[in-house]
Amino acid sequence: MNLLQLDTPCLILDKKKTKENISNLHSHLRDLEVNLRPHGKTAKNIDIINMVLAGQPGGIAVSTLKEAEYYFSHGIVDIVYAVGIAPVKLDRIVSLIIKGAAVTIILDSIEQVNFVAAKARQHGLIIPVLIELDCDGHRSGVTLGDSLLLDIGYLLNSESGVTLAGVLTHAGESYQCKSVEDIRVLAAVERDTAVKSAEKLRQNGLPCPIVSVGSTPTATFAEDLAGITEIRAGVFMFYDLVMSGLGVCKTEDIAVSVLTSIIGHQKRKGWVITDAGWMALSRDRGTAAQKVDQGYGLVCNIDGEPLNDLIVSSTNQEHGIISSRGGKGLDCEQFEVGSLVCILPNHACATTAMHDRYYVTDGSTEIIDVWHRISGW
Ligand SMILES: Cc1ncc(COP(=O)(O)O)c(C=O)c1O
Known part of the structure; x- marks a missing residue:
């Protein structure tokens, strides 16, 4: 046809450009020695996510449970549900975990820890949790310096039914940056927020194995990701006019x-x-x-x-x-x-x-x- x-x-997808976009971010992140956790919300399609995961450790992030269920049904096990958790989501998360999915959730309040732990205990499960951090005032998360970080950390570490898996932040304000230099600065702020929060948890005797950051602009212009265990990004697979306006890609890469x-x-x-x-x-x-x-x-x-x-x-x-x-x-x-x-x-x-x-x-x-x-x- x-x-x-x-x-x-x-909707038309140019596979050749998609492959090049994926390969460019892979090689940048290889240089920075950090793993890519692709965000499944951009593609919402397994063929594209498989192109990104080829040769990678294999985890993804998702923004809906529909994506989590879909990607799990296509063999992807390691899934971060990267939207703050609500009680009504827990039955489907429990069901995914019982079927063998390794689902990690994110939260930024004591109330969330309490209802997640209660649900997990009902089912005899342990749900891994990342504490969401606010690195740029974009939307949710605990800010660096807020005592809530340690409060949530201690509770996750002591309650049965949950485990503290680490920290996560997303520099969503990178979409508003006025120059590539501004994106570089924000990438460093995103990294520092995550790394310093992880250090604070560790200094207080708490575990923090995962230190997760990312947006397409900050992933593209990050210069040093020491202390970060993974980068999440989604839009880079396709790019768009917002990204070309920011200087993240060229119009012909879309x-x-x-x-x-x-x-x-x-x-x-x-x-x-x-x-x-x-x-x-x-x-x-x-x-x-x-x-x-x-x-x-x-x-x-x-x-x-x-x-x-x-x-x-x-x-x-x-x-x-x-x-x-x-x-x-x-x-x-x-x-x-x-x-x-x-x-x-x-x-x-x-x-x-x-x-x-x-x-x-x-x-x-x-x-x-x-x-x-x-x-x-
Ligand atoms: C929590 C989270 N992580 C990662 C991303 C990926 O960022 P981008 O869409 O710029 O690739 C998003 C996008 O909204 C997000 O909400």
Whole structure:
């Protein structure tokens, strides 16, 4: 099958670019002597995670229990559920552990320790726990210097049903950085927060075998990861316009795009109308605050070459409007009604989440495979 035969809108994955992106992060982390724990939330597909895990120790992170159950059913055992734990999640975690999964959870409060330990004891299990740290004010976690770190550590170490497995932090603010130098500085802050917290636990007689950090920007620009046992990253597999705006990748490295049909022209306004609205692209506007605002996505021809300064400037549910960046008139005649273009996404995780499959290419317009994605929680 060829791209030209596909029903639009649909999601295209360039396998060659994905492989190169994976191999680049692997070689950077090999130089820094730290393991990669890929985040399964970006791909939500086992074929892609297997590409990342080849030759690696084998653990992943997930953001939903649906991902945990799916990846476990495909043979991945070592799973960190990297979202703060809630009581309603525990039955499914217990069920995964009973079936043989090595699931580690994260938390940042005494209440969470108490309900996790109680549930684990009911089932005669021991659930490994990472204490979530806040390295950059992004969202949750215990800050360095907060006595809560030791309170949680002591409780995890003394309660039956739970065990202290280590610490975890995610520098989510790296997405707001204004320069590569800012990302380098944040990568060092992320590392220091995790390493100093681990030292504090150890100095107080508590174990801290896992010291886990990561986001795609900080993983890419980290220069020294001494004391870190693993890096988590997800977006690096595909990259996106937010990452290219940050300087983490080049636009030509972006491995996913949405194929869309031209369905009309508004010549007076200089608009071209497509069938990829926010249901196909997502409403993510992650580049809005960056130097170059990419609207809802950057327009490329079907060979994946960006068409200078053409962006999806507006979306409805099933319509996209292509116009020139900055509102200059667009010559509609260059886009025949019924022809196809590809849209590069602002945020790969958000855009791919709108689709149930990848049409896989090897860089040409031939479809070499169809890979399914899971969704939901
Ligand atoms: C806890 C956690 N770890 C790791 C990641 C991976 O970061 P990225 O998506 O930048 O690769 C995320 C992403 O949201 C996350 O929430």
